[in-house]
Structure formats: C-alpha cells, structure tokens
Amino acid sequence: MRILVLMKMAPDVVEELEIAPGGTALDLDYVRMILSESDDHALEQALLLKERHGATVTALALDAPEVDDALFTALAKGADRAVKIAGLDAGFPTSQAARAMSQAIAQVPGLSPADLILTGVQAIDDLDGLIAPMVAHALDLPYLGIVTRLSLDASGRTALATKEYPGGVRGEFEVKLPAVLGIQAAEKPPRYVPVAKVRAAMKTQKIDSAPASLPADGGCAAAQVVEMKRNEPAGHAEMLDGDPESVSDKLCGILTGHGLL
Amino acid sequence: MTGSICVFAEQWRGSISEATYEALALGREVADALGVQLTAILTGSNARELAQTLGAADLVVYVDHPLLAETLPQPTAEALAQVLQDRRPRAFIVPLTNVSLGVGTLLALRLGTAGINFCKDVRIAGGRLQAVCVMYGGKIEATVEAAGEPVVLGLWPGARPAEKGRSSRSPVVEEATVSLRDSPVLLRRYVEAEAGDVDLTKQDVLVAVGRGIQSKDNLGLAEDLAKSLGGAVAGSRPVIDQGWLPLSRQVGKSGLSVKPKLYVALGISGAPEHVEGMKDSALIVAVNSDPRAPIFNVAHYGIVADVLETIPVLTAAIEAKRAVARHA
Ligand SMILES: Cc1cc2nc3c(=O)[nH]c(=O)nc-3n(C[C@H](O)[C@H](O)[C@H](O)COP(=O)(O)OP(=O)(O)OC[C@H]3O[C@@H](n4cnc5c(N)ncnc54)[C@H](O)[C@@H]3O)c2cc1C
Numbered sequence: 001m002r003i004l005v006l007m008k009m010a011p012d013v014v015e016e017l018e019i020a021p022g023g024t025a026l027d028l029d030y031v032r033m034i035l036s037e038s039d040d041h042a043l044e045q046a047l048l049l050k051e052r053h054g055a056t057v058t059a060l061a062l063d064a065p066e067v068d069d070a071l072f073t074a075l076a077k078g079a080d081r082a083v084k085i086a087g088l089d090a091g092f093p094t095s096q097a098a099r100a101m102s103q104a105i106a107q108v109p110g111l112s113p114a115d116l117i118l119t120g121v122q123a124i125d126d127l128d129g130l131i132a133p134m135v136a137h138a139l140d141l142p143y144l145g146i147v148t149r150l151s152l153d154a155s156g157r158t159a160l161a162t163k164e165y166p167g168g169v170r171g172e173f174e175v176k177l178p179a180v181l182g183i184q185a186a187e188k189p190p191r192y193v194p195v196a197k198v199r200a201a202m203k204t205q206k207i208d209s210a211p212a213s214l215p216a217d218g219g220c221a222a223a224q225v226v227e228m229k230r231n232e233p234a235g236h237a238e239m240l241d242g243d244p245e246s247v248s249d250k251l252c253g254i255l256t257g258h259g260l261l
Numbered sequence: 262m263t264g265s266i267c268v269f270a271e272q273w274r275g276s277i278s279e280a281t282y283e284a285l286a287l288g289r290e291v292a293d294a295l296g297v298q299l300t301a302i303l304t305g306s307n308a309r310e311l312a313q314t315l316g317a318a319d320l321v322v323y324v325d326h327p328l329l330a331e332t333l334p335q336p337t338a339e340a341l342a343q344v345l346q347d348r349r350p351r352a353f354i355v356p357l358t359n360v361s362l363g364v365g366t367l368l369a370l371r372l373g374t375a376g377i378n379f380c381k382d383v384r385i386a387g388g389r390l391q392a393v394c395v396m397y398g399g400k401i402e403a404t405v406e407a408a409g410e411p412v413v414l415g416l417w418p419g420a421r422p423a424e425k426g427r428s429s430r431s432p433v434v435e436e437a438t439v440s441l442r443d444s445p446v447l448l449r450r451y452v453e454a455e456a457g458d459v460d461l462t463k464q465d466v467l468v469a470v471g472r473g474i475q476s477k478d479n480l481g482l483a484e485d486l487a488k489s490l491g492g493a494v495a496g497s498r499p500v501i502d503q504g505w506l507p508l509s510r511q512v513g514k515s516g517l518s519v520k521p522k523l524y525v526a527l528g529i530s531g532a533p534e535h536v537e538g539m540k541d542s543a544l545i546v547a548v549n550s551d552p553r554a555p556i557f558n559v560a561h562y563g564i565v566a567d568v569l570e571t572i573p574v575l576t577a578a579i580e581a582k583r584a585v586a587r588h589a
C-alpha cells in the first residue's frame with residue numbers, strides 16, 4: 001500500500017497579517033508560514049494506516065518558507081519519503097498548487113500508482129477551491145472530503161471513510177481505491193515529535209526535490225483579487241478595558257442588565 | 262437560465278437546507294439588480310416535490326437520478342455541468358456546507374471557469390460581479406473578480422437571513438436528464454449524533470472554550486464559570502479534536518448550531534466555521550488575547566485579555582454578585 005500526503009504551508013493567522021503594497025495580497029515578508037492545520041491531520045491519518053497495514057507514506061509538499069521543517073518533521077514522525085516541489089511563485093493560488101501536485105504525482109518516480117492520496121480538507125487560503133477535489137479531477141480519481149475516520153478492507157481495494165455532516169451526524173462511505181480524500185481530523189490528535197528527533201532526521205535523511213512544470217498562465221481559469229484588506233473587528237463589539245477586576249465588574253453589570261445574573 | 266443568477270438547491274435527507282434559502286435570498290437581490298432571472302438547480306432522487314419549496318427562484322430545474330439521492334461531490338458536479346452545458350448562467354452559487362463541500366470546486370473545473378471560495382457577499386461594480394470573500398480564518402476580506410462565466414461561487418452560510426429566501430410563490434419547474442457513470446464513492450449509512458450528557462441547544466448559557474484554553478487541565482476554569490452562570494461548557498473544533506471535550510459539545514459547521522441567551526467565547530478566534538454555529542446567540546461576550554481576533558466581529562462585548570487570568574476573576578465576581586443577591 002502506497003500512501004501520498006499532500007501538504008501545503010499556510011500563513012499562521014495568530015500573527016499580525018499585513019497587506020502588501022498594491023493592496024491585493026498578503027505581505028509575505030510579515031507572514032510566518034506553518035503547515036496547514038488539516039494537512040497535519042492528513043499526515044497523522046496516513047501514519048496510523050501505516051502502523052495498521054504496513055504502508056509506505058510519502059509526504060509531498062510545495063516549496064515555501066519553512067517547508068523543510070514541515071517535511072523533516074513528517075520524516076521524524078514516520079513518513080518514509082519527503083518530496084518538495086520547487087519553482088512556484090510565492091503566493092500561488094490553490095489551483096496551481098493542485099496542478100503542480102497532480103503533475104508531480106504522475107511524473108516523479110515512485111509516486112504513482114498510489115493507493116491513497118490524503119490531504120487536508122481545506123486551507124484558510126483556498127480562495128479558488130480545494131486541493132483534494134482538484135487533484136481527484138486531474139487524476140480522474142474518486143474524491144470525498146471532511147473525513148474524520150478511515151479504515152481499509154483486507155484486500156486494500158476499498159476504504160471505509162467517515163464524513164462529518166452538520167449537527168454531529170456522520171456518514172459512512174465506501175470508497176474504491178485509489179482515491180483522494182480530504183481529511184478534516186485524524187482519528188487521534190496529531191502526534192508530537194521532539195525537536196531532537198527532527199534534528200536527527202535533518203542529519204540522516206533527505207528531501208527529494210522535483211520541479212513544478214506548469215504552463216505560463218498556470219493553466220487555470222483566473223480568480224483575480226482586486227482588493228484585500230484586514231477585517232476590522234473594532235466596528236462591532238464594545239470593548240471592555242481595564243484590569244481583570246474592573247473588566248469583570250463591568251461585565252457583571254452588563255449581565256445583570258440583561259437579566260442573566 | 263442563460264444569463265441568470267443560479268443557485269444550487271442543496272437537499273439533505275429529504276429537506277432543502279437553510280443555507281440554500283440564504284443563497285436564494287442573496288441570489289434574488291443580485292438577479293433583481295442585474296434585471297435577470299433567478300434560477301435554481303435541484304439534484305436528488307424524487308427531487309420534484311422539493312422544487313415547489315424554491316419559489317424565490319423564477320425557474321427551478323430538477324434532476325432526478327438514483328446516484329444523486331445523496332450529494333456525492335463528483336456525480337453531483339457532473340450532473341450540474343451537464344445541465345449548465347447549454348444554458349450558462351452568469352453566476353452559480355453553491356452553499357459552502359458539509360453536504361456540498363467540493364461540488365463547487367469540481368463544477369468550476371468541469372466547466373473550465375473560475376471558482377471563488379469563501380464568499381460572504383456579492384456586489385455589482387460597473388456591471389461586473391464581484392465576490393466579497395472572507396479568508397485566513399476570518400481575518401482578511403478580499404474582493405474578487407473572475408474572468409469567464411459562469412463564475413462558481415462558494416457561499417458561506419449566514420450571508421442573508423434564510424427567511425428572505427423562502428416564498429409561497431410557485432416557481433416554473435422543469436426536469437433535466439443527465440447521464441452519469443457509476444460512482445466509486447457510495448454512502449453506506451448515516452450514524453446519528455451521539456446524545457451527550459447535556460444538550461447544548463437547550464442551554465440558556467454556554468461557556469465555549471477554544472484553543473486559547475491551552476490544555477485540558479484548564480477546562481475546570483470554564484466549568485466553574487459555567488456553573489456560576491448556570492450554563493454548560495461547549496467547545497470549538499480543535500478542543501474536540503484534541504479529545505478535551507466530546508463531539509456532543511462542538512459548536513459550529515460540523516457541530517451544533519446554538520442560540521443561547523448568553524454565549525461566552527473564551528480563546529476562540531472566530532473562524533467562519535465556528536461563527537456559523539453561534540452567531541444568532543442573543544448576547545455574545547468574547548475574551549481573546551488578540552485584539553484582531555475575528556470573534557470580535559460578532560461579539561457584542563469584547564475583552565482583550567488572557568483567558569487564564571480573566572476566567573477565575575470573572576467567576577469570583579459573578580459568585581460575589583450572586584451571594585449579594587441571595588442575601589438581599
Ligand atoms: C469543513 C470544516 C468544518 C469545520 N467545522 C467546525 C465546527 O463545527 N466548529 C468549529 O469550532 N470549527 C470548525 N472548523 C474549524 C475552523 O475552521 C477553525 O479551525 C476553528 O474554529 C478554530 O478554533 P479555535 O478558535 O479554538 O482555534 P484558533 O483559531 O487557533 O484560535 C485560538 C484563539 O485563542 C486565542 N488565544 C490564545 N491564547 C490565549 C489566551 N491565553 N487567552 C486568550 N486568548 C488566547 C488566540 O488569539 C486565537 O484567537 C471547521 C473547518 C472546516 C474546514
């Protein structure tokens with residue numbers, strides 16, 4: 001069983017976000033990139049399947065700041081191979097990311113045929129669509145998203161995937177493999193790996209590089225950002241300032257006023 | 262239908278979703294402003310009956326096919342693409358829900374047009390459609406235009422009140438046929454939500470914790486605050502995924518939608534998927550150390566502070582107030 005995990009770096013929104021001059025994109029100089037949260041769950045799910053079924057897990061990521069850390073972390077956690085796709089312009093749209101990944105899967109030796117391609121359900125910057133259905137479309141494979149549980153049948157030809165619906169309802173799906181699944185959450189919280197193990201991986205293991213081969217226009221229909229701005233939260237909430245005691249007193253007064261105390 | 266504003270009428274387990282009526286309400290505004298028709302496409306098995314509930318649209322095209330009984334992304338997108346092949350609307354709006362996630366992306370690829378995700382509104386500027394999008398977990402608003410039509414817009418729930426998208430009018434209803442290949446993805450069964458120890462939807466007061474609570478050990482602080490307010494503790498997705506609270510306590514898109522009299526959000530950033538489940542609460546108070554947290558966009562009162570410092574002081578103040586009230 002061969003499992004690919006598609007990974008993408010995304011801005012850490014805990015940090016302040018600045019808009020670049022021109023007003024249509026984030027200023028990447030001020031952004032700290034972290035692994036897109038659900039991609040980390042996709043990796044975890046792949047590693048859990050490896051433990052259960054003896055698969056090989058390859059982490060495939062697009063070049064971006066801090067991506068080596070994410071890939072070495074994947075290796076330290078138990079991935080067998082890490083591949084980095086280089087050559088995309090900074091701030092590439094999701095449709096290009098998906099194209100570059102689909103091409104790499106088809107062209108880089110050892111990646112196909114894959115039995116299972118896992119990636120995060122959605123990233124916070126997926127403005128023009130989601131990677132999982134895009135890759136499924138490009139490779140003509142089945143797709144299911146918002147997956148929170150995954151098991152394989154004995155033959156390894158069918159997966160049983162649980163998808164989340166509103167209100168805590170879940171759907172159990174049979175998915176013929178190979179398939180592309182968008183993972184929302186792994187069955188267990190992503191494992192923690194000590195920094196020392198990541199450092200060791202950096203010394204003993206390597207990241208393979210593959211060039212992205214894209215048509216000049218990225219080959220995708222364009223969604224064009226004409227303006228980007230920060231969502232100003234100040235407009236709505238009335239902010240209560242002061243030390244914890246005075247803020248608590250103010251809030252108690254408000255709750256009393258609403259008949260809540 | 263050509264040149265119209267078109268909405269994907271999403272059905273799930275026999276009913277049209279609230280998000281569909283919200284999309285129809287927005288679609289109606291845009292269609293009227295442009296002077297074009299509002300149309301809807303409904304896919305399902307025995308879809309015809311549901312078409313009558315879509316009177317906000319001028320025309321409803323429904324597709325009946327056993328493979329469309331559930332909204333499986335690939336057959337659904339393929340069916341929509343076939344219907345739209347020779348009747349291209351200007352815009353096609355797909356509700357961004359767990360039911361339809363992926364349909365918009367696949368449809369745009371199949372039509373070779375642009376998909377725009379995360380829309381919360383649509384504007385018309387000089388006759389052109391512009392999508393107003395909320396991205397980066399709610400921190401950034403982008404105005405986006407697309408070359409080529411139809412532009413496929415994924416619409417966040419909450420864009421308009423669902424009420425405005427309901428109508429007692431009878432729309433014109435047409436049937437369309439499609440040809441689909443077998444689906445390699447099939448639903449085996451639904452698993453109903455586990456009943457938790459408390460029903461969040463019946464609580465007057467909810468104290469909700471997010472990743473800002475930092476560890477399971479700190480949940481006791483929220484429990485104490487909830488107790489002092491006579492409510493229950495709820496959580497955002499990461500708190501549930503970490504196993505700190507059961508799924509029955511999750512608020513949001515994949516969890517429950519709640520409308521308590523008071524919703525206290527502690528260390529919750531206010532991502533659209535969370536806000537969707539709590540935005541209609543009567544009074545919302547948020548505590549977050551980040552003054553730019555999007556939760557302050559929906560909260561009525563906001564406190565920029567460390568939750569770990571604030572919660573015990575607030576709990577003590579409430580207890581003191583209650584003690585005074587008891588002795589008065
Ligand atoms: C298909 C889909 C469905 C989803 N369904 C849901 C859902 O049902 N419910 C849901 O909640 N999410 C859902 N999500 C996830 C959602 O996108 C967000 O990731 C999630 O809501 C973030 O949770 P959070 O606010 O707790 O964490 P974060 O976004 O990490 O925010 C933590 C916040 O805590 C603040 N903070 C940190 N430390 C402190 C401190 N000491 N004191 C005060 N504040 C502090 C930070 O400033 C930050 O704002 C879904 C996502 C997808 C793609």
Ligand SMILES: Nc1ncnc2c1ncn2[C@@H]1O[C@H](COP(=O)(O)O)[C@@H](O)[C@H]1O
Nearest residue numbers: 136137140141335336339441442443444
């Ligand atoms: N049951 C189905 N019927 C039609 N198309 C499907 C079905 N399941 C998946 N598809 C997808 O639909 C796309 C067909 O697009 P095309 O090749 O342009 O006709 C492929 O990407 C398939 O993955």
